[in-house]
Amino acid sequence: MDNANRTRIEESFAAQSMMCTLGAKLYSIDLAQAVITAPILPGALQQQGFGHAGLTFSIGDSAAGYAALTTLPLDSEVVTAEIKINLLAPAKGDFLRATGRVVKPGKRLIVVTAEVHAIAAGEETLVAVLLGTMVPVPV
Amino acid sequence: MDNANRTRIEESFAAQSMMCTLGAKLYSIDLAQAVITAPILPGALQQQGFGHAGLTFSIGDSAAGYAALTTLPLDSEVVTAEIKINLLAPAKGDFLRATGRVVKPGKRLIVVTAEVHAIAAGEETLVAVLLGTMVPVPV
């Protein structure tokens, strides 16, 4: 993946204040794949003290979106048309890691998935899977 | 809806630190329906400056979850098994309002929907619809 592609994704990520609020980092980007990590901050919990579904969703959705964006021209942005999340296990541990991937690239629609793992003491637990559709929009 | 039911939902809501981070309020609760409002805070934006899908999702999911919880015994909590969001319009305006409703109550699974509107100068725009499944769990 070339530098211009990488740079525009880093800039887009930096422009998402929600990622900053959640403490999320863009861990890696490759063609059709993006990885975001996030701590489980004290301000991002649900009522049982685990990470909120909104946290898991936010990083899963963003990882899927950036995976899609890597496949698009530099004058495109991407928005989520729809996405579904299945929550498999409580979001607890040292941090979360969302891996987004492109299932089917396209000019009008890009089908994407994401997996979100919780990492605790080096052990990984799959806490959510997402399946959705991204739509290119002009910058 | 009796007071005990109302109180446990208010307590559960207050225990979700993510709701506090997003500035969300539990606006109303009735049997099988819950309404949550939230501002579009500077720290909850996506890269184009609109409310992040994670914000819309968080309040939609929570409104749907509390709609489900109103139908359950007092010794139950509820977790999201899965939920899908279709995003219809940018989340921009004075604030967002999520209305969760129960489509089908149940002891094992509760099917729920939510609609999220953006309110700007008194005009409402439907920005997202959600359809999901909640699962009762012991407190």
Add this chain to the structure above:
Amino acid sequence: MDNANRTRIEESFAAQSMMCTLGAKLYSIDLAQAVITAPILPGALQQQGFGHAGLTFSIGDSAAGYAALTTLPLDSEVVTAEIKINLLAPAKGDFLRATGRVVKPGKRLIVVTAEVHAIAAGEETLVAVLLGTMVPVPV
């Protein structure tokens, strides 16, 4: 809704051999809404003897698709980009009725819902809800 719009939808429906195999009928069409009915044929059952999820899905998806098509120019067809179904109750009774509706029209994406009811001795049971995205394509 004008006759040309109605006619092209009736012709599209007639061209779906799957509808014929399932015994489905286009019951009514109005702007942004379509209703399809179907018997629960002996050849459309699942392993417990109820209507197969594939039957419920097929008429729900088609009703949603035709609801979308009513909003599009005459030189458009529509295909399903994605759709989710929540199954609420066994598909049993005298027949099924799927009501598709447009949630959000659009030139690129049309967000749709459908409800499928089972009718038995005049009583209606909601057996499924669907939420999906249709995409216009040239005829």
Add this chain to the structure above:
Amino acid sequence: MDNANRTRIEESFAAQSMMCTLGAKLYSIDLAQAVITAPILPGALQQQGFGHAGLTFSIGDSAAGYAALTTLPLDSEVVTAEIKINLLAPAKGDFLRATGRVVKPGKRLIVVTAEVHAIAAGEETLVAVLLGTMVPVPV
């Protein structure tokens, strides 16, 4: 996988008359995975002459369901609580093949995926991905 497990799945499949109507075959079963194939019969088409989404859905949903059933005791059946399908390409070719897999086993909920490929002259095209939730029920 033991013979009793295999046999009950073959019997359940044979009891689904919809599979017979669609010409579908249970191609293989392994622990947490099931493969179903189906021709694209003249009676299973949509309005453009491709395989109907209801066909793709039916075999994808069933493959996912049987993948789930392999993980359950012999006195269980399984029903679909919800499932989402993203359609990626027209269902055209010599036949379709649906591969269902278990993402997360469980006593109350089993999260599943399926991929549906179209095979034409030995070449495979991914035409759909599904993500859903199965629920065990007593036989």
